[in-house]
Amino acid sequence: MAFKSLLASLVVVVAFLQASQAGVVNKRKTQCPGGSVHQAFNPACCTWFDVLDDLQTNVLFSTCGEASHSALRIVFHDAIGFSRTQKFGGGADGSIIMFGDTELEFAANNGIDEIAGDLKTVADAHGKSYGDIIQLAGAVGVANCAGAPRLSFLAGRPNATAPAPDGTVPDPFQPVDTILARMHDAGFSPDELVALLASHTMAAADKVDVTIPGTPFDSTANVFDSQFFIETQLKGLTFPGTGPNQGEVASPLVGEMRLQSDFALARDHRTACTWQSFVTNHTLMNQRFSDAMDKLSVLGQNTRHFLDCSEVIPHPHSLKVIPHLPAGKTMADIEPACAATPFPDLPTAPGPATTVKPVPPGS
Template sequence: MAIKSVLASLISVVALFQASQAGLIKRVACPNSKHTATNAACCSWFNVLDDLQVNVLFSECGEASHSALRIVFHDAIGFSKTSNMGGGADGSIILFGDTELEFAANNGIDEIAGDLQTVADAHGKTYGDIIQFAGAVGVANCAGAPRLQFLAGRPNATAPAPDGTVPDPFQPVTTILARMADAGFSPAELVALLASHTMAAADKVDTTVPGTPFDSTADQFDTQVFIETQLRGISGFPGTGPHQGEVESPLAGEMRLQSDHNLARDPATACTWQSFANNHALMNSQFAAAMKKLTVLGQNTRHLIDCSEVIPVPKLTTVTPHFPAGKTNADIEQACATAAFPHLPTLPGPAVSIAPVPPGT
């Protein structure tokens, strides 16, 4: 009993110490702002947040927020361990836009790059920082998303990234995995990063139908993309889409990238892909971890300041994992060899065409 009493006393002392330490953390009032921050160096980012939400992202999970997340990947993945080329998450896609925005893989990024350059210049921020900040804010605009880390203080890029560092959707899985491995990412981390496609849409794969979503709930950060890519293609088999990098989706109005289709079925990635289908928490945690790694590629994190408190807290999603109307487990093309695809409910009603993502306000 005496030992239990001593342990209880020690626990009480530790709790009191932690409480007293917490009380010592003072928030500072940010100048010319309604906000406070634990680190005064983060105050200016609240002004950037307001500017972004009003003039670029429109505080919605729409086309601009999708593009803000896309440019995060396209800028940061310009990094190679083996060739020692590319600065990673350094904003080179804006600073050296005359070069990088001409790369075929970066088609369609020029608009968000120009918008972010304007905001960065107005607030005296580097392009590497504005890209990563806008990406985190854009994700936060989507219900169900994790709240991503944001570190500030990246120096300006010194050179453009080399061409060929951004994987293309028409490339074989082995080529895509090799490129990601060269940047330091495992197959599982690549699949986690592709959770980004839950809020994505294509403008340039087929220019006649801009804003074509990759899943049926592009305004939510949910697991539907990992379910719907596993459905069999039209006529029971995956046909080749009419445009390079596209595979026919069995859902009207939805686009399936060839790379997503193949990664969902490849032995190296299929089980990770399937594991996210009905596990939103797992998808979010793995996506946040992979993004934490991606956003500091090529950077010395000891020189960066954690300003994650500026990132808005995302709303909860109201979507639960389901099959679209008319689809069931019988329509799944099983690919994971060690576990069966989870049983999910089917959305009631007749099958409907998925609406395109509208342009921003």
């Protein structure tokens, strides 16, 4: 009898699972109200399609340009204002917009004021929280870049009640020990930090050197590929003399910016092998980046009542990734740092020596 009862129970469970799976498969989108052109699996996400349209039309321009780069940057600068040990900061709470008069004056947040103002305007127009608008814009900005992963988007963050303290954003001129300690305090491992730095594949610097705005961190800033992890491994040019840049190692590519933190992390024994693992594994890079961004997007938040509106995020265009050395460089120009495995053998792009073009403003 016990066996028959168990068998009957299993039949009920299997039937329930089959019905549940069928419900998922057969679930259809519903038309969003108000004459919207959008459809949603979850009608509660319909209002976010309106926000998406506003962002793409008036802020991000549906391109992998300066605005999309800035939208991803503000995600990190807002969320990293959090400490597990000292119990301060609300993490991904939009405080960088809510308390912009304070946080945008921090030296580390130089250059974020424009995207912060644009996102505030959109959030206010649609009655959305600043924490949510930052996360949506970051995910959409990433989706505008071919080859990128499709990030998730959860809605429901309340507006911040206090600003984050200064000093929570790692500085590109800090030692690796300092940067890793700050990230650890926020809950991120060295491997997760490297994954988050995949963001630099679509990044450019405006304020590190104001005389050369829009300077990319790799030679393909308009796509989401692994060239950043390759080009930071090239032997650099050391600044001579006694000036403020003495001893820093610049990119050997004309027109490319190399942050000192990126140079150091690419060569540190705690991060070098993870860094190198992304060079020829675009899928791994995207997955680790997505995982780290998921964690960052809810840092300091109680997600119990959050609404999953990931369906709002556009699907990025695919990209046939062929990792390569920039034109004019050979494997002899690589400075390997992972002791566990050799640096992969890469082809060199044809043509004259690579000159990296700046990202045009307002793109």
